[in-house]
Amino acid sequence: MTSDWQTVHRERRALAEDLASLSTQEWATASLCEGWDVHDVVAHLTGSARTTRRRFWLSLIRAGFSFDRANAREVAAERAPTPAETLLRFESTITSTTAPPGPLITRLIEIVVHGEDIRRPLGLRRPATPLELRDTLAYVAQDRLSGGKKRLNGLRLAATDGGFTVGSGQTVQGPALSLLLAASGRTAALQDLRGPGLALLQGRLGA
Known part of the structure; x- marks a missing residue:
C-alpha cells in the first residue's frame, strides 16, 4: 500500500x-x-x-x-x-x-x-497497520541519506505481523513497526526483534 x-x-x-x-x-x-x-x-x-x-x-x-x-x-x-x-x-x-x-x-x-x-x-501504544509499513521499510532499506541502506545491508527483514519481507541476507524478524524503528536507528526497538541477523543489526546501531 x-x-x-x-x-x-x-x-x-x-x-x-x-x-x-x-x-x-x-x-x-x-x-x-x-x-x-x-x-x-x-x-x-x-x-x-x-x-x-x-x-x-x-x-x-x-x-x-x-x-x-x-x-x-x-x-x-x-x-x-x-x-x-x-x-x-x-x-x-x-x-x-x-x-x-x-x-x-x-x-x-x-x-x-x-x-x-x-x-x-x-508507555503508550498505537498499533500500526503492518501492510502500510511495508513500503516504508522498503524505502528506508534503500535510503542512503537516513543511513537506512548502510544499517540494513545484507539483512532480510521479516514482519511477523504482516507476512512480508524486505531485503535479503541474514533474517531479522519481529513486528513491522519495530522493524521500521530499528531500521531508522532506534535501539529501543531491538528488544522486540529476533533472528540470526539481530547481532549484526545491534552492532550497526551501537547497541
Missing part, C-alpha cells in the same frame, strides 16, 4: 489525541531522539509540516548545510512557551500537504517514527 496524505493526516490526528492527555511533566520526558524531549519532537513535526521546498533550502543554506543546526532552529521557532500552545500549533498542521523535498512516503515515515519516539518512552 503506497503512502497517501490521508494516511499521514490520520497518523497526525492520532498523535494529537495522545498528546492531549499528557501532563506537563510528560511533555518533558526524553524521547527516543537523542537530545530531544517530547516537546521538542512535537515542535519539529510542526515545523516539518509547514516547510515548503523553498523554505527547506533557505533554512539549510542559512545553517551552513548542517541538518542538525537547521533542525535545532526549527525546534526553537516552533516550540511555544507551553505544551498546550505547541499542541495547538501541531493540530493546525494535521491536514497540511506542505512538505520539504522528498517523496510522499517520507511524510508517513516521519510521523510514524517520531510518533513512536514520543509514545514508547511514555
